[in-house]
Amino acid sequence: MDIAVVDDEKVIREYICGLIKKLNPKSHVRSYATGEELLSAERSFDIAFLDIQMDGMNGLEVAKSLRKRQDEIVLIFITGLKEYVFEALDLYAFQYLLKPLDEKKFAEVLERAVKEAGRKKEERGLFIKAKNRTLAQTDILYIESRGKKVEIHTAKKGESIQIYATMEGLEERLGDGFYRCHRAYIVNMSHIAEYGSDKITLTNGDRVYLAKKKYGEFVKAYMWYLQSGGVSSV
Numbered sequence: 001m002d003i004a005v006v007d008d009e010k011v012i013r014e015y016i017c018g019l020i021k022k023l024n025p026k027s028h029v030r031s032y033a034t035g036e037e038l039l040s041a042e043r044s045f046d047i048a049f050l051d052i053q054m055d056g057m058n059g060l061e062v063a064k065s066l067r068k069r070q071d072e073i074v075l076i077f078i079t080g081l082k083e084y085v086f087e088a089l090d091l092y093a094f095q096y097l098l099k100p101l102d103e104k105k106f107a108e109v110l111e112r113a114v115k116e117a118g119r120k121k122e123e124r125g126l127f128i129k130a131k132n133r134t135l136a137q138t139d140i141l142y143i144e145s146r147g148k149k150v151e152i153h154t155a156k157k158g159e160s161i162q163i164y165a166t167m168e169g170l171e172e173r174l175g176d177g178f179y180r181c182h183r184a185y186i187v188n189m190s191h192i193a194e195y196g197s198d199k200i201t202l203t204n205g206d207r208v209y210l211a212k213k214k215y216g217e218f219v220k221a222y223m224w225y226l227q228s229g230g231v232s233s234v
Contacts, residue, residue: 001024001026001027001028001046001047001114001117001118002027002028002030002043002044002045002046002047002169003020003024003027003028003029003030003045003046003047003048003049004029004030004031004032004038004043004045004047004048004049005017005020005029005030005031005032005048005049006031006032006033006034006035006037006038006048006049006050006051006054006059006062007031007033007049007050007051007054007078008033008034008051008054008055009051010033012051012078012099013031013033014031015101016031016049016078016101017029017031019101019103019106019107019110020049020110023106023107023110023111024110024114027114030043030045034054034055034056034057035050035054035056035057035058035059035061035062035065036056036057038062038066039057039062039065039066042148042149042164043164043166044070044164044165044166044169045066045070045073046073046074046117046120046121047073047074047076047113047114047117048063048066048073048074048075048076049076049077049078050062050063050075050076050077050078051077051078051079052077052079052081052084052088053079053080053081059077059079060084060087060088060091063075063077063088063091063093064091067091067092069164072120074094074113074116074117074120075088075091075092075093075094076093076094076095076096076097076109076113077093077095077096077097078097078098078099078101079096079097079098079099080098080099082098094109094112094113094116095109095112095113097109121173135152135154135161137174137175137177137178137188138155138188138190139154139155139156140152140153140154140155140174140178140188141153141154141155141187141188141191141202141203141204141206142185142186142187142188142191142202142206142208143167143170143185143186144184144185144208145167145183145184145185146162148164149162149163149164149165150162150163150165150166150167150170153202153204153206155191155204157204167180167183167184167186170186171186174186176225176228177189177190177225179218179221179222179225181200181208181209181210181211181214181218182208182209182210182211182214183211184209185208185209187200187202187208188202189221189222189225191203191204192222193205195210195218195219195222196210197210197212197215198210198211198212198215200218
């Protein structure tokens with residue numbers, strides 16, 4: 001579970017991060033002093049804890065930007081201000097917690113938020129939201145790393161779409177029908193036309209690198225995929 005904590009007060013920021021790690025040790029927590037810092041990181045998160053009153057962008061403005069980028073993100077506001085609760089609800093906030101934090105309440109909210117984020121992950125697992133489209137996994141030929149973005153090459157001739165995402169996050173979501181053959185590429189095994197010791201050719205003719213050290217593992221994964229009912233589009 002990838003969790004962001006944004007608060008301009010270092011003591012509170014570290015306190016919240018500590019609570020999360022204590023209550024959910026398997027989570028990956030990143031902290032940011034400002035909303036601008038979070039947004040410039042261009043990372044995807046399952047849950048975001050946001051202060052409202054901060055230097056620069058306030059928490060509500062940050063939440064609006066996050067919603068545009070990741071509609072499914074679970075937003076939780078932690079603030080000393082009661083008057084913004086309705087604006088938070090307009091942004092479909094999961095919870096509105098007041099400072100000072102009640103640790104028991106926080107634990108309950110975190111547990112429910114993790115379950116909600118997990119449910120959303122399952123729902124979107126078969127689909128990738130890309131700009132104004134929702135791509136089914138079957139639409140994807142392969143995915144290519146482009147720095148802080150990834151480029152999704154689709155089955156539609158000549159079409160590719162760039163989105164903000166990490167290769168690690170997509171690899172986890174896409175499941176057994178996809179294989180990360182190189183640090184810069186994930187391929188849809190149903191669209192593999194042929195492969196060699198260092199390259200994989202897709203059904204549209206594109207070729208991607210196959211890391212030599214992954215060759216043996218890839219062949220096993222691909223054979224298992226075909227034997228388990230996976231169907232090649234060749």
